[in-house]
Amino acid sequence: MLFVVSIIMWMVSYWFFLMKMVVIIDWELIYLNSEGVNLMLLLDGMSLLFGGVVMYISSLVILYSDYYMSGDLNLVRFIIMVVMFVFSMMFMIYFPGLVSILIGWDGLGLVSYCLVVYYQNWRSYNSGMLTVLSNRIGDVALLMSIALMSSYGGWDYYNYVISDFDNYLINQVVILIILAGLTKSAQFPFSAWLPAAMAAPTPVSSLVHSSTLVTAGVYLIIRFELLIESYFQYLLVLIGCLTMILAGVCALSEYDLKSIVALSTLSQLGLMISILSLGWSSLSYFHLLTHALFKSMLFLCVGVIIHLLGGGQDIRSMGGLSIQVPITSLFFMVSNFSLCGLPFLAGFYSKDLIMEAMSMYYINWFIFFMFYISIILTIIYSVRVFIYLMMLGGGLGVNYQFEEDLSSIWSMVGLFIGSIVGGALLGWILFDSPIVLVLSLVNKNLVVMIVLLMMLMSYLYFCNNYLFFYFKMFNNYSFYYFLGTLGYLSWLSTFVMGKGIISIENIKVLDMGWLEMIGGQGFYLLFVILSSSGSWLESNNLVLYFVLLLLWLVILGAVGLF
Incomplete structure (x- = not known):
C-alpha cells in the first residue's frame, strides 16, 4: 500500500513542479481570545516528492523487516512503530504550521526513542537517553518559537514569509528554528547522538537514522530559507563544514561497520547544511x-x-x-x-x-x-x-x-x-x-x-x-580516543553534562535547602500558620467568644486589683 501511494505521489509531484502549482488548505479549528488555531495543509512539489520518497523507503524497509526481524517475538509492535514514524513524518511535511510541526516533531522523537531502545539492554538505554535528550533541545526551541509567533496572532509562519514584520522578532524565531534543525540533523555540537543511535535494529537505521529523521531538520531549514539572514548563513556554513570534516576524519579510524555508515550520513548532512546556507536550497x-x-x-x-x-x-x-x-x-x-x-x-x-x-x-x-x-x-x-x-x-x-x-x-x-x-x-x-x-x-x-x-x-x-x-605519529591512544568519541563530543554530551547536572544538588542543599527554611520560605510558612490559627478562631461559634470575653475580664480584673 505504501509503495503504491509513493509511486502516485512521485507522479503528482512531477505535475506540481511542471505546472508550478501550490495548494494551501487552511482549516480554522477554534477561535479564542482574538487568536485562531488553524490547521494548514500545504501541497507543493517539494512536500509531495519528499513524502513520496519517505513512503517509498518505508515500504521497502517494512518488507525487509520480515526477513531481518523474522525471529523477533515483537515484530508486529516493531511494524506499528515504523508506521507511527511514517505518520509523524507526513504530519511534519504536509502541515507547515509551527504547532503541527511540533506534533510531528515530538512524534518523531518519541518513536525514534522507542526504536533505539528496542533491544532493551544497557547500551540501547544509554543511546536512547542521549538521543531523546539531544532532540529535546530542538523541541524546546520549537515551543519558544511558537510563543514568539503567537504575538503575531497566529502560528502559521507561511503567512508571514512575504510580509514585512518586525525583523527582530522574526530573527528570534529563525534562530530557534535553526537550533531545532541542527539538533535533529545532528550537526556540531549535537553530533554525538547519531552514532549512538546505531544501537537500534538495522531497518530502523536504514529508515530513521539515515534517510528520513535526520533529514527532517534540513527540510525544516529549507522551508524557512527565505527568513534566514546573511549572518545566520555564515554561521551555518561553518557548522556544516566542521561537521562534515569531523565526521569524515573520525570514519577513517572506525572499525564498526554501522558506525562508519552513520558517520558518512553525518558528513553528508553537513554537506546539505553547508550548501543550503550558501543559498542553493534546491x-x-x-x-x-x-x-x-x-x-x-x-x-x-x-x-x-x-x-x-x-x-x-x-x-x-x-x-x-x-x-x-x-x-x-x-x-x-x-x-x-x-x-x-x-x-x-x-x-x-x-x-x-x-x-x-x-x-x-x-x-x-x-x-x-x-x-x-x-x-x-x-x-x-x-x-x-x-x-x-x-x-x-x-x-x-x-x-x-x-x-x-x-x-x-x-x-x-x-x-x-x-x-x-x-x-x-x-x-x-x-x-x-x-x-x-x-x-x-x-x-x-x-x-x-x-x-x-x-x-x-x-x-x-x-x-x-x-x-x-x-603512521607512527597517529598510532597512540589519545588520538584514537579523540576520533572514537567524535572529537570528545560523546564525552561532553554524557559525562560532562551529567556531572554538571548532578553538581546542581549543592544548590538544592544550600540555597534551596536550609537557607530557604530560615529565610524567605521559613517566614512564609510562619505567616501561613499564624493566619490559619486566626481563621480557626474566626470560624468557631459564639460560646468560644463568650469564654474569651470572660477570660479577658478575669485578666483585666486581676490587673486592676494589683
Missing part, C-alpha cells in the same frame, strides 16, 4: 533525496551482512563477502560508490552539481577547500570499507552458512533501481530546465578527476597495507 534538497535512496540501501546491505555473520560488526572480521553473498555485495558496491560520487550513479548527479556551482560562483577559498576535502575523505573511508568487506580474505565469514533471503533481495532491488536512475530521474523532476553552469574544462572535470584519482590512490594504499592511520 541543490541541498536534490542531494537530500538522492542521499536518502542510496544510503538506505547501504544500510540494508549492512544489515544483511551483520545478520549473516551472527551480529558481528567489526570490519576486520569480515572479508571475501563478494564470493559468499554476490547479490548483496553488488548492491553494497553500487550504494557505496554512489556515496563517493562515481559518475552516473545517483550521488554523482547531486554532488557534481553542487561542486560545479561552488566552482562557478565566487566562494571563500576556505569553504571551497573544505568541500573538496570532505569529498576526498568520503572516498577514502568508502574504499577502505569496500576493501575490508569484499577483497581482503581471512575473515570469520568462512565459518557461517550464507543464504540470501528473497524478501531482503526484493527490498534492496527497489532501492538499487533508485541508486542507479534516481539521480537522473529526480533531476528531471526538480529542474524543469537545465541548470547552465559556465566553467573551464579543468573546473568542469575537476570533481570527476578527484573522485577517480582518490579511489585509485585509496585502493593502492589499503591493498598494500600503507594504511593512513598506521
